[in-house]
Structures are given as C-alpha cells and as structure tokens.
Amino acid sequence: GAGVSQSPSNKVTEKGKDVELRCDPISGHTALYWYRQSLGQGLEFLIYFQGNSAPDKSGLPSDRFSAERTGGSVSTLTIQRTQQEDSAVYLCASSRGQSGNTIYFGEGSWLTVV
Amino acid sequence: QKEVEQNSGPLSVPEGAIASLNCTYSDRVSQSFFWYRQYSGKSPELIMSIYSNGDKEDGRFTAQLNKASQYVSLLIRDSQPSDSATYLCAVSLLYNQGGKLIFGQGTELSVKP
Numbered sequence: 001g002a003g004v005s006q007s008p009s010n011k012v013t014e015k016g017k018d019v020e021l022r023c024d025p026i027s028g029h030t031a032l033y034w035y036r037q038s039l040g041q042g043l044e045f046l047i048y049f050q051g052n053s054a055p056d057k058s059g060l061p062s063d064r065f066s067a068e069r070t071g072g073s074v075s076t077l078t079i080q081r082t083q084q085e086d087s088a089v090y091l092c093a094s095s096r097g098q099s100g101n102t103i104y105f106g107e108g109s110w111l112t113v114v
Numbered sequence: 115q116k117e118v119e120q121n122s123g124p125l126s127v128p129e130g131a132i133a134s135l136n137c138t139y140s141d142r143v144s145q146s147f148f149w150y151r152q153y154s155g156k157s158p159e160l161i162m163s164i165y166s167n168g169d170k171e172d173g174r175f176t177a178q179l180n181k182a183s184q185y186v187s188l189l190i191r192d193s194q195p196s197d198s199a200t201y202l203c204a205v206s207l208l209y210n211q212g213g214k215l216i217f218g219q220g221t222e223l224s225v226k227p
Contacts, residue, residue: 033215042202042219043158052139056214074218102148102214105157 002026012112013082021109028111032075033093033103034067043091044104048073050097066105066106082113117141118205121218122220128226133190135221136201146206147179149188150193154222158202184197193225 001077005024013019025032034046045059061064064082070073079086089110095103118139128134135149146165150158164170164177164186175190186205190197200220207214 007120035217043204043217045214045216048214102160102163105159 004094004104006090006106008110009107010110010112015084015113016081018078018080019082019111020028021079021090021092021111023075023077023092023094023106024064025075025092026104027072027098029034029094029104030072030097031095031101031103032069032092033095034075034077035091035093036088037108038088046090069070079111082111084113087111087113117216118203118218120201120203120221122219123222124224125221126224126226127193129193129195131193131225132195133137133170133193133225134225135188135190135201135203137186137188137218138184138210139186139203139205139216141205141207142181144181144184144205144207147186147204148176148204148215149175149177149186149203150204150217152202163199190223193223195225195227198223198225 007022030051031047035043036046037043047067048056065079069079075096089108091105091108095101103105120137136150149162151161162175162177164179167179167181170177174191177185200222202220203218204215
C-alpha cells in the first residue's frame, strides 16, 4: 500500500481482555517496528523485525506482550490480560531495513483499557 | 541514564525567531540521527536525518551533529506558528544491518504569533 496501515484505529477494551493490533507495512519494506506512546510521552520501543532475522524483543514490557510477523509482511501485536496502564497509542512503522533508512509511521492504534 | 535525552519544554519562541532544540545520546556507536515532528494527535513525520559531524541544512531547518560530544540539535529559522509541535530526536543503534531507532521524550515547541 501507499503507507503503513494499522487497525483498529481505536479500541476500547475491558481490563483482563486480550487485544490484537494489526500492522500492514509499506510494500517492499523489510523492517517493521512497534512503538508505544502514552499520553504526553515519547515513543517507547517495543519490538523490531528485520527480514528473516530473530526479532529484537528487548522493549516488550512484560510477557503479556507478544508480536509476530507472518510472511515477512503483516504484523500482529497481542496484549494479553490487558491492564489500565496498557492504555496508549501503539504505533507501527516500517523501513527498507538498512541502518539509517527513514522509517515511516502508521497513524496508530489508540487503545483504552477500562 | 536514558539513551536519548531531550528537554521536554515547552519551548516558546516568537514568530520569526530561531528555535533551537537539543538532544544528547548515550551510545557512542550510534550511527544515524533523526528529527521527527509530531503534531498533537498525529503520528511522527521525519524532518531531517544526519549521519556525519557538522551541519546539514534543508530549507528553514538545520541539523547539527557532534559525535565527540554525543550531541545533536535542530535549528528552525524564521519560526512559524505552524511549526508548533513536539519534536522528537531519534538515534539509530547499529543492529546487524538494521536500524533499531531509539527516541527521546520530545520537546514541545510553541511559536507565538
């Protein structure tokens, strides 16, 4: 597609429920990133996929968070047993994958846990 | 110590003035440096990238990099109210051939008419 596509754009869920957030990167981009941004805060790195390499999961805040990338394209971020502190915008981004390449962000998935 | 640090602001400048935004980073092997602009409720968009020491100019924007001091800055000349946004500094830590990007917390800029 023309840009990074994320869905859903908004999600309200009850505490304790699981949620899945989807990201469709720009066609041909081998690198895919997930970031989290809480209200008024900077971007918190969560996970990074580069081609067929093992993902860098060093930013995942707990074992309730997981992500996968199927076929080197679409990615799903799963949050199990959601907590109120998980409320944030989840931003996906993609790039051509070489160091220094520009990364392009999607519009984000706004998650509210009530 | 945070990997990428910025003053959170807000930084307020009058229209037409120069806005100066600063960023320091902790990892000496960092190779690539970026400035992103984020309007309220929107996703970040790239303004400038810089990879070598010195200045890089693009229109009203100038990025400055000093790897010895681990310091990168962004100057905005002739600031406009439309420049009011949060500016995010980002640093790429070499990871294989990829570009894991670490962001600072952002500096809020307000340009007053």
